[in-house]
Amino acid sequence: VSGATPVGPRPGGTGKASATVAMVGAGQLARMTHQAAISLGIELRVLAAGPGDCALAAGATGLLAGDDPLADLRELADGADVLTFDHEQIDPELLRRLEDEGVRLAPGAAAKLFAQDKLHARRELERLGFPLPPFAAAESLAEIEDFAGRHSWPLVAKAPRGGYDGRGVAFVEGAEDAARVLEEFGGTLLLEPRLDLERELAVLVARSESGEVALYPVVETVQADGMCREILAPAELPEGLARQAGELGVGIAEGIGAIGILAVELFLTGDGLLVNELALRPHNSGHYSIEGIETSQFEQHLRAVLGWPLGPTGLCGPAVVTVNLVGPPDGTDPRTLLGREIGAADAHVHLYGKDASPGRKLGHVTAVADDLQVARERARHLAERLGGLS
């Protein structure tokens, strides 16, 4: 067994951070959290899977994971004020053990499970009375066919654990497909009918241990191939629907005891708003908040997990649009185009320090403007010039 390796050692310094936050994961969310942490004098200490993880390149301190995950987590948490997350891919059992050992997790293991196990989330949210798509658990072809008999093909099948950015989600056209997906995903499937979506929305809520809650404006998310491609803030919605979405977000945050940022992905259907998935961490749908909201989701997450007072969540302009930079099929790297193209539109570029590969999220572009159409055109234009609007 080899232990975790310290990385990014600092040459002494004062050692007097305002606080030390440990974060499991060192991807782009940790990278942008580190940027926010710098302003607050907070040390962000990450647990990285590999030496190329992009929060390390930005200068977060941390550990490279060894081959004993529980030992790594203990070492990460040691001396930190709180342990939080950049992703969902941690064994829930390890989190429960850490909690039993007295480590302060934010969110706690029970709340985090809502983002780690989609089936658990659906069952518990149903029990709490939140509006959900029809769903069922299935472990056999017979159970899938039974659900299809009630809702008709095609279905959507999801692996309850481990999926992200479209991975772990399959469209099931009929019995033959179903057998293949059962084989591929293994174990239990979460089934839902293929819904007729008017739009997809997301609402961010920050909640701290004291119970203080800060609600962000409801945004519209534009998806392609299961991956969020654009965020339009605020979503253009009748006031009643926007209010209802916000109430759902706050209700869920309080209902499940979320700490830190909670992102609630919502479907807008002919039957109204339905809760799709939860993320208990900063979320892609909140990237617009860096320039678009008085307190970015990254600063807010830090404040919430530390139990600090939360910041205001008003929009900084009438309309804010974020477009993800996704690696194009030809392997173009936005970093090679940035110096020439950065002035192509009035928009803010965020690169994640990742090597380009097709379909990989490499960064995002945000534009603030007087209306959504203009903001969207600007952000899309710059994203296209950077090769990331594939």
Added chain:
Amino acid sequence: VSGATPVGPRPGGTGKASATVAMVGAGQLARMTHQAAISLGIELRVLAAGPGDCALAAGATGLLAGDDPLADLRELADGADVLTFDHEQIDPELLRRLEDEGVRLAPGAAAKLFAQDKLHARRELERLGFPLPPFAAAESLAEIEDFAGRHSWPLVAKAPRGGYDGRGVAFVEGAEDAARVLEEFGGTLLLEPRLDLERELAVLVARSESGEVALYPVVETVQADGMCREILAPAELPEGLARQAGELGVGIAEGIGAIGILAVELFLTGDGLLVNELALRPHNSGHYSIEGIETSQFEQHLRAVLGWPLGPTGLCGPAVVTVNLVGPPDGTDPRTLLGREIGAADAHVHLYGKDASPGRKLGHVTAVADDLQVARERARHLAERLGGLS
């Protein structure tokens, strides 16, 4: 002779930054430049004087200075796209040598000298026809008394090189004072009359090698004991004066061939606008731009020194005020108060990761609001609660 020590080594990573910018100095300006560099995928490599320098604590890579400054600068520049500066305290002769060796400096050595030698700057700016306070060089009591004879006591005496934040500036009430200041500063003094200032203003200009120029709004700076304490943006000025200040800024940037951010400190007197001092680097008077301007001075500096297209410089709100957090006499450290006080006002906190000591700039607070009065109250309130409004 011991060489520079690499610090903040990263565990490999991709090595594929969008660009590599070397910066002499690792203080708060380098720290905030590093934050901006992260978004653009730029590697900022700093030359630090000591292991506690605050850009290192934020995760910039770099070198700890050894005892051969020229060798350190060469090593810092090696492999970087450009060499730039977080301060003015570098021997101008070293910069000329680097330039002769083919190192790309931004700004170049000749332009940088305008910020390194106040007397040189006054003489050259006078030659270029910019409005200046009356001034003279003096090396003897007789020369000082001669200047006093023409302008009357008291005078202001400045050391042409090495001063900052009020250091290297003395008020001279009469001949006795003059002898003391001659002794203390040594060499040549820059003399000026004690002016009757209505206000102090500053204007930031970014200029890139291509000649592209971006002008920031004129701001009012509030000084105490020679140190900038508050920045009010935009300065409340008659339109003609604001336009004139902007023209002065652009004229000087072009006249001296500045590259990167140029800050022009201006006196508003009964005789109109007079040029006080120049800084050729990001500047305290531009800290409000992080939240207050579409393109912060730190991102803009990076774009300008790399020869990239510049970004827009519109205000993000009607009024923006920045208040510096200055260490109070009792040694209070804002980091110890942040978790409790951060919600005291709607304002953005920036801590520099420095140990508190009386009179030291430890951070700043910025508020964006509908009018200057409200923004100023908010920023001052939070600064006070953090112990930094001493």
